[in-house]
Amino acid sequence: MPAVKRAASTNSVDVPVKRLDAGTIRKYIDLRKLDFDQVKRCSVKCTPLEVYCCLQCGKFLQGRGARSPCFLHAVNNSRHSMFMNLRDAKVYELPLNREVDTARDTLLQRLQLALQPQFESDRLQAFPQNCTDLVAGKQYTNGFVGITGKPQLVNYIVILLAHITPVRDNLLLCKQQEGTLVGQVTQFVQRLWSTTLLRGHVSPEEWVSYLQVHSRDWLDVTDPKLAFNWLINQLIKSPLQDTLASACRGEIEVKQTSRVVPFWNVTLDLPTSSATIFKDGREVNDLPQIQLSTLLQNKFDSDTAPYMFRSLPEHLIVYYNRHSGARLPFPVRDRNQTMVDFPLTVEFPGNHRYRLQGNLINDVVRSSDIATDDTNHWKLQLLNTNNDQWYEIDGPLVTAREQELLFLKETYLQVWRRV
Structure with missing residues (x-):
């Protein structure tokens, strides 16, 4: 019986x-x-x-x-x-x-x-992979799926972190901590990388609902660095701390004081003279441009540079500062629109070679009313290392992108992996 x-x-x-x-x-x-x-x-x-x-x-x-x-x-x-x-x-x-x-x-x-997606450690090395959704039988690539619902910056920050391999593997293999922020992040990431989705997209509804109750202000943050630092500060309070530290934390030396300080991301300040030029931004050729190598040299690799790298992490997070910090009536419109020209593989000071893995961009929507500020429109560009193809996630849309054209958008936050 x-x-x-x-x-x-x-x-x-x-x-x-x-x-x-x-x-x-x-x-x-x-x-x-x-x-x-x-x-x-x-x-x-x-x-x-x-x-x-x-x-x-x-x-x-x-x-x-x-x-x-x-x-x-x-x-x-x-x-x-x-x-x-x-x-x-x-x-x-x-x-x-x-x-x-x-x-x-x-x-x-x-x-x-x-x-409840299931993951085995020996199969994660094959990710990302082609999958088929259950409802429509359509093809999708796990980790590169569209996001439904209201587009919010903090969701793209989570996805960017979910493409740092050690962080991803830790979240996919750990048990969900119900009722906690880390548990909600874990569940969201596991859906992103699921090979058994009902449909070829996911919704962050549960994660967003949790934030609305416990950390509502962070849903409306418009500065990627603030959103990234807040999320890191939450995650390092969890068992994910050691994984994050070994993957993303480095050290710099302040030359003037010889003081060594740890960092989670490197901030590169764009030339201030360009902040008030070409406000329309209609043509890329109209905008001032600067090489990534120049920004790195000015801050870390010259006799007059204020800092120098002491140790670089496996995954380097780079933030491009487009805001002066002053309270402006139209912070989006008055941002620094300098275009950063970067190669896909770059040598950082100290002969450390890195390859670009993720690129958060802002495709700003211009306001037709001069009395109204422009609107941020965040998109995320990610590299599929299995086929060397770049994809752009714009809400529910996932589109292949030519790698030669990535720098033509305003980049804000990047993930570089040491090679």
């Missing part, structure tokens, strides 16, 4: 595991209605406790007991009988309240992986 399973909610009864045939299972499932990226909260009682997803309509409902929203939903709606627990991915048939054996059903197993 099969083992008896005890239902977790109140007013439930002990029921055996049930093995259903594939045809029966499929008539209870509508893939088009499912979305596991939503905040996991009961749509009736607004509670996050003991929540299930109806696999026929996609509603999130609580409990399995006789008076629970799940039970009543199954009783009152034909074919709404299959429910997946959003915490442990077990599947139950209601109103009979019995667990469904998923061991021999590939569709249910795939749905479980869509909810």
Whole structure:
């Protein structure tokens, strides 16, 4: 006789595991209605406790007991009988309240992986890889997927960090810490790199919802350096600290005092004389340009440079400062629009050779009203090292980009990997 399973909610009864045939299972499932990226909260009682997803309509409902929203939903709606627990991915048939054996059903197993992606350390070396989404059967590349919802700078910062290999591997293999910021970041990154998505894009809705409650101000930050430093300061309070330190932290020496200080990112100041020139920015040729090598030499590698590198990390984060720090009436319009000309491989002071991995750009939307400031429009350019192809993530859109044209946009934050 099969083992008896005890239902977790109140007013439930002990029921055996049930093995259903594939045809029966499929008539209870509508893939088009499912979305596991939503905040996991009961749509009736607004509670996050003991929540299930109806696999026929996609509603999130609580409990399995006789008076629970799940039970009543199954009783009152034909074919709404299959429910997946959003915490442990077990599947139950209601109103009979019995667990469904998923061991021999590939569709249910795939749905479980869509909810809770699984990763093995020996397979991460092959990432990124071509995948197929479950709903439409379309191809996508994990790690290079579009982001739905309102575009926010902090989301692109998370994606940029998720392309630093040691950080990515740590987050993919660690267990989620529920109810914490690190847990939300982990879940978001695991969806980004999932090979078993329902659709070829992800939503940061749960992560953003967490920030709205605990760190709302950071959703509206418009300075990539502030967003990056804030996120790093949160993550180093977690077990991720050692991984981040070994991958991204370096040291510089202040020449005037011989003091050695650690850094998480290197700030390069653009020439101030260009901040008030060519405000329209209509043509790239109209804008002042400067070489990355010149910026590095001026700050770190000349007799008059105020600093020198003492140690460089495996992954170097470079921030281009386009704001003077003064409070301006139109901070976006009055930004420094100098174009930075950078190669894809560069030698940093000390004969350290680095290759560009990620490039955060701002494709500013100009205001038609002179009394209204321009609007930031962030995009992220990432290198797929398996085929040397660059891709640009612009919200839900993922587009291949020519590497020779990357410097034609206003770059703000870059990730360089030592080669």
